């Protein structure tokens with residue numbers, strides 16, 4: 001079963017207003033609304049492709065706010081209404097049509113994989129699936145003077161979210177028929193399906209899966225994310241043996257020395273400990289699993305590559321690196337004179353301010369292998385903050 005997702009992101013966000021550009025490119029806790037609305041599909045093993053639909057001319061914005069991914073197709077241009085934009089996405093998938101398509105608003109950044117599963121379980125031939133929320137307020141139908149004309153039976157009403165799931169060929173045909181008849185303003189794909197006589201089942205929606213429509217929605221989303229910070233720490237430890245030589249690399253700096261550090265790469269114990277600390281904060285294994293010493297590619301490699309890669313992985317997981325602390329344990333060289341340059345080098349590689357990097361050093365008081373100058377060790381801690389949106393809740 002081949003399953004694609006279309007993310008419609010070609011709207012202008014007029015109800016949100018403001019000079020900051022279309023709402024889907026605004027950031028919520030460091031990550032764009034668009035990137036967030038894609039994340040559940042990127043992570044979901046049943047989804048094999050994602051087709052973004054953007055406004056013609058938004059390519060630069062799009063590239064700045066999303067990361068390339070093997071599942072992500074090149075964006076196509078949308079149209080004047082949401083209905084046009086969805087049809088553009090469906091048409092773009094026609095060359096290699098999927099069996100099922102999920103159609104999602106870029107303006108809904110809090111989609112969870114569990115909702116995707118409920119939709120995929122609900123969709124079948126002749127029947128689409130849409131997430132619905134039961135209403136809790138009493139509902140009134142009013143006349144033009146805003147006088148209550150009737151109380152409406154709430155049990156038969158749902159407010160409907162995206163994504164909505166359909167058999168690809170069926171929804172494509174329904175959209176083409178709607179467009180042909182001159183219909184342009186159907187506000188969701190359920191309405192397009194209904195018009196074509198397709199059935200749509202309501203599956204349980206997710207109250208967190210809100211659409212950012214007004215400035216108030218944006219503010220409450222920001223508040224909600226920042227009110228529940230999820231702070232994680234990772235630790236790292238490394239040792240390299242000292243062998244005859246005349247220079248060492250420590251925390252990204254090459255220093256003249258009476259010995260050299262032995263290793264497959266440049267043997268930078270400080271950066272290795274920091275790399276492990278970052279990987280530890282996201283539970284992504286260790287430096288050896290990402291950059292095996294058995295791989296000739298890493299022979300004499302600069303450890304700055306490892307650290308940079310670990311920092312990118314943290315960000316891909318939605319983490320923000322808030323602090324790094326490394327302690328070098330060596331009898332010589334003296335680290336004090338190089339401390340500031342080391343902090344700056346690490347900060348540059350990781351992409352954080354220097355104030356968020358600490359470099360410390362201690363001797364081992366002549367004790368043990370460090371004391372006998374047989375090797376240099378390093379300990380590191382990384383602090384990473386994730387925002388309050390958890391996929392698995």
Ligand code: CTP
Nearest residue numbers: 008009010011012013014015080081085106107
């Ligand atoms: N959308 C689209 N093409 C359009 C209009 C809307 O792709 N011509 C997308 C939006 O980018 C959004 C989703 O459809 O992800 C739902 O639309 P809505 O919340 O109405 O967003 P906007 O149209 O951008 O906002 P507004 O109506 O306030 O201008």
Ligand code: MG
Nearest residue numbers: 011012013082
């Ligand atoms: Mg709109």
